Amino acid sequence: MSNSLLIHSYSETQDGIAGKVSDFKFLNLLGDGAYGEVWKARHKASGQYFAIKIVQKEKVTKMLAQFQREICIMYMISHPNIIRLYHHFEDSTSFYLVMELAENGTLRDKISPIGPMIECEIKQYFLETLFAVEYLHSQVPPIIHRDIKPENIMFDKTNKIKLCDFGFSNYYDEERKTACGTLEYLPPEIVEKRGHDTSVDIWSLGVLLYEMFTGATPFSDGTNEQVLKNISTSILRCPLNIPPLAKDLISLMLDRNLLRRITAKEIKNHRWIKDYMHSQADLRRSSSRNDKSRGHISEIKHEDLLLSPSPRDMSNSMVFSFRKSINTMKNQILDKTHGMKNTKTLVTRQKDLLSAKIRIMKELEKKLENRRQSFNQISSNEKLITAKIKDLDYDICRIVNVCEVGSLKQKVMELREDYLQKDKECSIQNDILKTLRQQVKIRTISIIEKEEEFRDLAKSLSQLREDTIKTDKQTEIQIHELTEFLSLLKKKLQNSINPVLLVGIDQKISEEIVAFISNYMDKNSEDLSFKIRRLISSAETKARSIEKRFSSLKIECSEEREKIITEIKKKKDMFLSNLRRKQHKDLQSTLTKNKDSEINFIGIIEQARMKENECCAEVIDIAIARNKLYVKDI
Structure with missing residues (x-):
């Protein structure tokens, strides 16, 4: 780690001080801090004593510029009351600042x-x-x-x-x-x-x-x-x-x-x-x-x-100034002790007065707090009352334009009587309406039953029609088969039973047999067709009668519905008109009540305002008392 300080102008040896750790003998630790230690050291060659500050490089890597500036400033300055930096050097781990020794604390x-x-x-x-x-x-x-x-x-x-x-x-x-x-x-x-x-x-x-x-x-x-x-x-x-x-x-x-x-x-x-x-x-x-x-x-x-x-000059100056300061201090202490006695008596008096005033102040503060709470409650009530009064004023102004207040009482009495009568009528009409609803239910049930019967008849009619169609088809098939069978018989008879070949049988008998068979077949076919036609005609007549009955029932049901709807509409209109009258009467009665409540509210507001004025006066008295106490304390 080579963090050289690059201060070449001052790095040379000054006053014969060498620049290596081995040139100094480190004696004792003077102090330590966050970035290094300060040691008392003796220069081996000259025998001079210095204070060497050892700063580890790893601790000043982030603030190397600040450390360089510190060294530059210390090299530049020279004053009797400032520690002097003589020299600095470094090794692989630390910087060494060789400074003036000041070991007297x-x-x-x-x-x-x-x-x-x-x-x-x-x-x-x-x-x-x-x-x-x-x-x-x-x-x-x-x-x-x-x-x-x-x-x-x-x-x-x-x-x-x-x-x-x-x-x-x-x-x-x-x-x-x-x-x-x-x-x-x-x-x-x-x-x-x-x-x-x-x-x-x-x-x-x-x-x-x-x-x-x-x-x-x-x-x-x-x-x-x-x-x-x-x-x-x-x-x-x-x-x-x-x-x-x-x-x-x-x-x-x-x-x-x-x-x-x-x-x-x-x-x-x-x-x-x-x-x-x-x-x-x-x-x-x-x-x-x-x-x-x-x-x-x-x-x-x-x-x-x-x-x-020098020690002698210092002692003379110290004694002279010390005596002078002692005399001044003595005079000051005498004056202050005399004044302190007077102030002590005043302080005790003021303390007693202050304690009494503090008690009064606490009582006044309690009263003030109670007054504030009551005042806040009154103010909130006042706000609610004023809002209600505004609503009532608006309603009163709207009603006063319609009728006078003097004639309202008589109208209210009349409206009450009408209301009672209409109430009775409404109850009667409600009973009638209930009975009508029950009748409608019964009628609707009977209509539903008849409709179900009609559906059953229609089903049976369709079944009959299907059966007749089936029987017609079967009869046609049988008739066709019989006709074919007869034609085959005729052919066989004609071919097999030849009057010429028949021996011992009369030709008349054979002809009679053939005629009998043909007649029998013709009669049976006529009877079957007649029976089928008769069944079809009877089914058609039944269906027509059912249709006529269903249409008549439908007409009756529609007529009954129209009658019931008209009656219900009339009753509904009557009920609504009675209800409106009732609401009008209720409104007028509430207006009269609101008028009375408004008068009561005005009285409450006046009382609240009186209390508010009293509270304000008490607050002013308390503030005056506080000011007086503050002035006296001063």
């Missing part, structure tokens, strides 16, 4: 949530961090650190601030939109995913200053979502232990508007910082009277303030 080790830091210490540490940030912002193009926090502010052996960890840093050559940094130190523009500039570092300085005074960040809360919400929306509240000038500076640095947020140069000119810079200059001037004057206070260089003072 971090600012996180000095911040404690139990006991706050001394103000003069806070000023010194904040001022040195500010000089480092100002130096970064003054580069061309400006450099944004984007991860200023106590863990990234280290101390060297002379107790000087060293800003480190440029992993999230970048050049401000255009508006940046990358979301990066530590959650509680994020500015609103990064939380809201807007473009940001160098002012993100100013916001982080404001959070840092607040945490040095209080031991906690200003927007910290239980969950990450709540922290992000607080950064975007919540109001900054500073505790009493933060001095007023420091509060003012924190509020200017933690301004959510980018245009109004203070810059690094403007922070230096703030009174809280400026007073400290003047006092530090006075102490230096008094400690170096034998040296040449360094000019007016306004001409003091940053390097003079940034140089870490």
